[in-house]
Amino acid sequence: MDTTDQGKRDGFSSKFGIIAAAAGSAIGLGNIWRFPYVVGESGGGAFLLVYLGFVLVLGIPVMLSEFVIGRKTKSNAYGAFKKLAPRTAWPVVGIMGIVAAFVILAFYSTIAGWTLHYVYLSLTNAFQGKGTTDLTYIFEQFQVSGGLPLMWQLIFIVLTAIIILSGVKDGIEKYSKILMPFLLLLLIALSIRSVTLPNSFEGISFLFKPDFSKIDAGVILNALGQAFFSLSIGMGALITYSSYFPKDTNLSTTAFEVSIADVIIAILAGIAIFPAMFSLGMQPEEGGPGLIFMVLPNVFQQIPGGYFVSLAFFILLAIAALTSSISIMEVVVAFLVEEFKMKRRQGTVITAVAAAFIGVFCTLSWSTFEGVTFAGKNIFDTLDFAASNILLPLGGLLIVLFVGWYMKSVEVKEELSNSGALKIRLFSAFLFIIRFIAPVAIAIIFLNGIGFIK
């Protein structure tokens, strides 16, 4: 089905479908793979507090701003700015989003590929009887093996492209809404097991007891980057998605519900990981990007029916990754289809091939290109840093400035209230945040974090 091919645009059909699709974008590897290892590297509880503050004060307003832009214009991330601000430089924000989408797709598919490999390892019962040393070895051997992770990455990109091609409503909505509740249940089960392991308490206190001596400008920027990455904001993914929302969607409650769901999943992932890590005698900063792949197979083995839990977990994680990666790819595809009048199929193939090309360098960051580093970071870490800590915050900053200062406040209010059908409380607070608090806060955190100001 040629959904966004010129003329008629497709959309999401039900209210639950909208929230499920936006939550499907937000909830993904960012919560379950990225959050725990970034928390581990950033010192635990204090980072968590700062992160939660950023989600509430900056994340939700940025998300809401993207919704306003997307639904009002019914356009892709670039076209939306072009419609609202023709003959200005604002559409550059859309272009930045498209660049960010490529970068994220490239490294996201690396990790999603790892997840697929772990589905295969679960299936073949490869973790059975293995301790921490063996599990770490299994992961590291795989990570540096080159060809195998590449194969899985390509499979993942192809899967993403196939779903994108099946169209917005039929594709995205159908897959995301049935499966995510199962992931939640599994995470709850894993968390319960993790906190009941011997010596797990230290893990809980690491995650929840703030130690502010661990906080510095870099950690604060990490928290901002994590919040933006996890909420899928700052690059127009949610401009694109909300362009498919119907006119009666309540944007504010959607933004709120999606953000809360996102935070809950991340915290549950933290509870599943840290107590188990301490119980296994690992240090919280030890894991890096491989953290969940080394720790969770330990936990699975201590659960009745662990074989099935492990299999189900990695399958669901791969699906969560898929519902996020389609939202990333859709940013580029909607742009190509709407701005260059391409067929959806053509746009998808071009995007997938280009993403796979950059993706190869990410996946080979620990093998072939191990020696290629930028300021001490390998290719993978460099692209992750560039997207999460630079492009997304910058995009978010420009998006709030746009909605807060360029758009007329009556226009914004009109969109948020569905032309007056909804009562919106807190409108002035929202306006105050996007005009003053968010831009100043993001700018300071950003400039401080990259060492530009002290």
Ligand code: PFF
């Ligand atoms: N939010 C997704 C996750 O947490 O896995 C990743 C992501 C999706 C980032 C879409 C950015 C984006 F635009």
